[in-house]
Amino acid sequence: MLFGSSFFSHLSERLFTRIRDRRAACVIGLAALVLLVSGLASASGDQAVVDAVYAKYGDRMPVINAQGDARGELAVYKAPADAPRIDCRELTGPRGMVALVFGQSNASNTVDPGYGATQAVYAYQAGVCRKVRDAIAGATGSKGSAWARLGDRIVTSGLYDTVLYVDIARGGSSILNWGPKGNLHALLESTVKDMRAHGLAPTHVFFHQGEADCALGLTRQEYQAVLKTVLSDTRRLVGPKPGIFVSRASLFLDPVCGNTRNPGCYKSCPAITAAQTAVIDPERGIYPGPNTDLIVPWFDRNDGYHFTAQAADHFAAAWMPLLAGGEAAGQPLQ
Incomplete structure (x- = not known):
């Protein structure tokens, strides 16, 4: 039995230390168990919400053909037929951005046409890389793309020497289409696999979507739960390095009103942009x-929904400080 000064003897100190360490280990183990259980509960809760969202809205999910939009429309490359093809592997490396783009129509080809990239900005489809001019093949829409303008700014700024887009955005698509029970989920998976088969690894992912779900009426919790699964699956596909950039978007023209010149006909959903944030x-x-x-x-929307050329310029300019911030926050040049 230890008394008085003997309590502070080396033997008692070691005994006390062992007891303290065991208690600390138990506390740490218990805390880890609590975190694990709470994490599992959170994941289980998210999955329950996702299942409920598909049960609630599944019959209203936009019908989007993975090979095109509702009309089967995929972009056609408008440059001369003899426009040179670039070896895609030349566009990779420490000074090359390879950006996977997906989402809704404003991420596809709906901008007023007439813009061709002046810098080393390219688009990829089915193993072929060409300079960007107006519509980017692989995404829906037959007009122009805002991404060409962003690519020019990126190269001009010196952030990267080349930019290569792999754009699979589908006009009218909901977050439900890209989620685990949507038909565009397989398109996302197959695109990343195809890129890797051709020696391309994404350095960035750009996601721009939300208007369709504002129209559908998804709540913040509903949209956020499905978006989280989309982002988790995207991370699994592209690996740990690429930065994933999520736009905030919900504004659309209410077709019931339909007057493109009446600001009262436009609706936005703070719940959707809050979930994206x-x-x-x-x-x-x-x-x-x-x-x-x-x-x-x-x-600044050319038909009530999509960006004018001026808006596309604003869109491109707005990306630049965000991309630079992402690099500084832990996205070194690949």
Whole structure:
């Protein structure tokens, strides 16, 4: 039995230390168990919400053909037939951006046409890389793309020497289409596999979508739960390095009203943009994209929905500080 000064003897100190260490180990183990259980409960809760969302909205999910939009429309490359093809492997390396793009129509080819990239900005489809001019093959829409403008800015700024886009955006698509029970989920998977088969690894992922789900009426919790699964699956596919950038977007023209010149006919959903903001987590390599509800107002939409050339310029400019911030926050040049 230990008394008085003997309590502080080397033997008693070692005994006390062992007891303290065991208690600490138990506390740490218990904390880890609590975190594990809470994490599992959170994941289980998210899955329950996702299942409920598909049960609630599944019959209203937009009908989107993975090979095109509702009309089967995929972009056609408009450059001369003899335009040179670039060896895609030349566009990779430490100074090359390879950006996977997916989402809704404003991420595809719906901008007023007439813009060709002046810098080393290219688009990829089925193993072929060509200079970007107006519509980017692989995405829907037959007009122009805002990404050409962004690519020019990226190269001109010196952030990267070349930019290569792999754009699979589908006009009218909902987050449900890209989610685990949607038909575009397989398109996302097969695109990344095809890229890797041709020696291309994404350095960035740009996601721009939300208008369809504003129209469907998804709540913040519903949209956020499905978006989280989309981002988790994207991370699994592209690996840990690429930065994933999530735009905030929900503004659309209410077809019931339909007057493109009446600002009262436009609707936005703060719940959707709040959900898109909530998933931003730089520690996990998920960064904010522009908020197009704010930077592309109703009067800068060429048909009530899609960006004018001026709006596309604003969109491209808004990306630049966000991309630079993402690089500084842990996205070194690949």
